[in-house]
Amino acid sequence: MLKLDNISTLIFDFGGVLVNLDKECCIRNFNALGVENTDKFLGNFGQQGMFLDFEKGLISEDEFRAELRKMAKKDLKDDEIDKAWCSFLTGIPNEKIDLLIKLRKKFRVLMLSNTNSIHIRFCEEEYFSEKGRQMEDCFDKRYLSYEMQKVKPDKDIFEALLQDSGLRAEECLFLDDGKLNIEAADKLHFRTYLVKPHENLHPLFDIK
Numbered sequence: 001m002l003k004l005d006n007i008s009t010l011i012f013d014f015g016g017v018l019v020n021l022d023k024e025c026c027i028r029n030f031n032a033l034g035v036e037n038t039d040k041f042l043g044n045f046g047q048q049g050m051f052l053d054f055e056k057g058l059i060s061e062d063e064f065r066a067e068l069r070k071m072a073k074k075d076l077k078d079d080e081i082d083k084a085w086c087s088f089l090t091g092i093p094n095e096k097i098d099l100l101i102k103l104r105k106k107f108r109v110l111m112l113s114n115t116n117s118i119h120i121r122f123c124e125e126e127y128f129s130e131k132g133r134q135m136e137d138c139f140d141k142r143y144l145s146y147e148m149q150k151v152k153p154d155k156d157i158f159e160a161l162l163q164d165s166g167l168r169a170e171e172c173l174f175l176d177d178g179k180l181n182i183e184a185a186d187k188l189h190f191r192t193y194l195v196k197p198h199e200n201l202h203p204l205f206d207i208k
Contacts (some may be wrong), residue, residue: 002193002204008171010103011161013152016111016149017098017195019123019183020090029084034072035121042088046114046151046178047161054116061117086122095202097128100138102207110162112144112174114151120144141165153184175201 015021023042030038041049054064065081103109128135135142143161150157162169169189176182177195185192193204 001172001206004173006171007107007173007191009108009110009167011110011172011174013176013178013181014111014115015089017175018096019092019127020089020198021088023088026084026088026104029087033076033080033084034074035068036071052151055114055145056151057149082118089119089123092123092127097133097138099202099205099207103205104140108140109137109138110161110165112152112157114145116146152178152181155184155188157189158185158188158199
């Protein structure tokens with residue numbers, strides 16, 4: 001169980017901490033569409049190339065899809081691209097959604113995620129709305145890379161969160177599955193916890 005003395009705020013990464021990921025499935029589905037070599041750009045802890053530009057909000061959804069069509073050298077439909085891209089995400093366990101809602105009764109709960117508009121919309125529709133929940137039920141505020149035009153592990157995304165929220169790093173516990181992200185937060189004096197793959201988060205908190 002984590003020691004949470006003097007902690008007012010919990011900051012959760014999204015992919016890999018709350019949402020289960022299957023990078024290899026996504027790569028296979030892109031390959032099936034003729035979009036090859038995506039393995040060079042995709043990772044569980046960070047993206048490269050146009051995928052990183054998309055997560056930074058430097059290109060739009062239409063521009064992102066256009067780049068994938070160039071890679072495939074064919075006129076792929078939007079929904080074909082989106083389906084392959086969203087196969088990276090395989091679900092959020094119900095118990096994690098329940099935990100977040102319970103934690104909000106004792107802490108401020110924030111999301112800090114390197115993500116993109118297609119993935120966030122998919123999760124809102126598939127993993128929250130279908131269960132009668134809203135993502136807003138789980139978080140006091142979401143800090144999303146594509147909206148902020150900043151990504152982890154760069155320190156400016158953490159500093160922007162602190163400035164916007166009026167928090168001090170020392171009163172925040174940051175949970176992430178990326179070692180570089182944890183190291184960056186440590187340097188700024190956040191309390192941190194490195195989440196293991198598919199870890200059950202309930203035992204970390206004294207929540208009934």
